[in-house]
Amino acid sequence: MFIDSHAHIDGPEYENDREEVINRARAAGIQAILNIGTGDPHSGALERAVDLAGSYPDVYAAVGTHPHDARLFDDKAEQRIKELAKRSSRVIAWGEIGLDYHYDNSPRDVQREVFKRQLRAARERELPVVIHTREADDDTIEILQAEWQGSTVGGIMHCFSGAWDLAETAMELGLLISFAGNLTFKKASDLRKIAARIPLSCLLVETDCPYLSPEPFRGRRNEPARVVEVARCLATIHGCDTQEIATLTSNNFATLFGL
Numbered sequence: 001m002f003i004d005s006h007a008h009i010d011g012p013e014y015e016n017d018r019e020e021v022i023n024r025a026r027a028a029g030i031q032a033i034l035n036i037g038t039g040d041p042h043s044g045a046l047e048r049a050v051d052l053a054g055s056y057p058d059v060y061a062a063v064g065t066h067p068h069d070a071r072l073f074d075d076k077a078e079q080r081i082k083e084l085a086k087r088s089s090r091v092i093a094w095g096e097i098g099l100d101y102h103y104d105n106s107p108r109d110v111q112r113e114v115f116k117r118q119l120r121a122a123r124e125r126e127l128p129v130v131i132h133t134r135e136a137d138d139d140t141i142e143i144l145q146a147e148w149q150g151s152t153v154g155g156i157m158h159c160f161s162g163a164w165d166l167a168e169t170a171m172e173l174g175l176l177i178s179f180a181g182n183l184t185f186k187k188a189s190d191l192r193k194i195a196a197r198i199p200l201s202c203l204l205v206e207t208d209c210p211y212l213s214p215e216p217f218r219g220r221r222n223e224p225a226r227v228v229e230v231a232r233c234l235a236t237i238h239g240c241d242t243q244e245i246a247t248l249t250s251n252n253f254a255t256l257f258g259l
Contacts, residue, residue: 001031002231002246003253004224005178006096006130006158006206009035009059010052013210013221021223022056028225030058031250032259034206036096036130037063041077046084053090060257062093062130064122070106070114078121085125092257094122095130096158099143102134112139119147122155128256129155131175137166148173154256159208164194171202176252178204181214181222184233196237200248205230 004025014021025033037049046063053061063084065073085091097118099111106114122129129148133140140162148155154174159182160167167177177198182188195203207213207230209222214229228242231249235242253259 001029001250002205002227003032003034003250004030004207004209004227005034005156005204005249005253006180007033007035007209007224008038008211009033009209009224010037010049011210014223021225022059025224026058028228029246030224030227032253033059033224034093034130034253035059035061037061038066038069038096040069040072041065041080042072046081050084050088050091054088059090061088061091062095063091064095064097064118064130065114066096067098067100067111067115067132068103068105070111073114073117078117081118082121082125085127092128092259093130093155094118094125094127095155096132097122097129098132099136099140100132100134101136101139112143115143116147119143123148123151123153126153128153130158131155131170132158133162133166137162141166141169144169144173144175148175156204156256158206159212160194161191164197167194167198171198176202176204176256178206179230179234180206180208181212181218181226181230183230184214185218186215192233192237195234200238200245201252203234203245203249204252205234205245205249
């Protein structure tokens with residue numbers, strides 16, 4: 001059995017066949033999906049993710065403000081996220097939050113401040129965090145060491161694509177390292193070398209769907225059933241079988257979230 005630790009199946013990409021997508025995931029052995037609510041925190045997008053999780057026993061939700069939307073984060077947004085987490089037991093994480101210096105959809109200084117605020121809020125609510133970081137390793141390390149040191153609730157470095165220093169720091173702070181379909185790409189040899197160094201006890205798998213469809217589905221809309229391909233790649237990297245990766249990553253997820 002597998003767990004997709006990061007998906008976006010509440011989005012418009014699945015409006016016409018969401019039920020079929022979920023059924024295909026179940027048929028492929030996916031026992032749980034963590035659906036991440038993103039978008040303008042004032043738009044209803046977060047509520048949409050929580051409502052979806054409430055409709056399926058094998059779907060959970062995370063809510064937070066993505067670095068792309070950090071410019072939209074304010075006191076009202078923070079309060080809304082806190083209320084959603086309090087209102088629904090299906091909300092098990094705060095995220096995705098972090099830094100994205102690739103697109104810079106929000107100013108970098110705003111991204112940093114909002115990242116810090118949300119880490120503090122998550123600690124206050126004792127919620128694990130789901131962290132997005134792209135081309136921002138140094139600032140992510142600095143902020144995590146300042147804001148997450150001593151936290152007992154852990155979290156996830158989602159769709160990991162950084163350097164070893166970031167992975168090592170994250171694990172020291174109790175975060176798990178999650179790999180997505182980009183791990184399977186032909187030119188991702190450096191990322192696979194890092195994946196080989198991650199202890200099995202710190203690994204998760206995800207799709208980040210509808211993005212990053214793994215080989216041999218690259219270029220198509222991604223979906224949770226394809227997390228199996230990520231697990232298969234990790235199994236090859238670590239010299240074990242896919243079922244072992246499935247079991248270990250599912251247990252890691254369950255332990256993190258107390259499920």
